[in-house]
Amino acid sequence: MNGLVRFWPSGRSIKVKPGTTLLEAARRANVPIKTRCGGNAACFMCKVSVRPGSELLPISDNERRKLAGLEDSQMRLACQARASGVVDVDIPLDPLRAAVARQLARQAEEDGPLW
Numbered sequence: 001m002n003g004l005v006r007f008w009p010s011g012r013s014i015k016v017k018p019g020t021t022l023l024e025a026a027r028r029a030n031v032p033i034k035t036r037c038g039g040n041a042a043c044f045m046c047k048v049s050v051r052p053g054s055e056l057l058p059i060s061d062n063e064r065r066k067l068a069g070l071e072d073s074q075m076r077l078a079c080q081a082r083a084s085g086v087v088d089v090d091i092p093l094d095p096l097r098a099a100v101a102r103q104l105a106r107q108a109e110e111d112g113p114l115w
């Protein structure tokens with residue numbers, strides 16, 4: 001049985017073999033996920049949020065250690081989390097873009113309607 005990984009907010013999706021990491025799936029689907037360690041669970045830059053109901057292989061001890069303190073969240077390392085079926089992945093906004101978006105929203109709120 002094949003898996004399917006869907007990336008949000010782009011809506012791009014790709015069929016994958018079970019065991020494929022979310023990072024591999026993202027690369028094949030042309031969804032950018034920043035990394036610095038090349039997928040070795042060292043940089044923590046590939047954090048993604050996996051929606052409830054997503055079908056993943058059990059988390060590895062290594063990934064669990066890396067995510068210490070975030071166990072209750074839906075946060076996973078894309079380079080370590082492996083699909084086993086249908087997976088929905090939310091890609092977090094780049095921190096700089098997120099800061100700009102927050103500032104623009106704040107400014108729009110202060111300025112009020114344009115007409």
Ligand code: FES
Pocket residue numbers: 034035036037038039040041042043044045046047077078079080
């Ligand atoms: S790519 Fe570096 S921790 Fe996942």
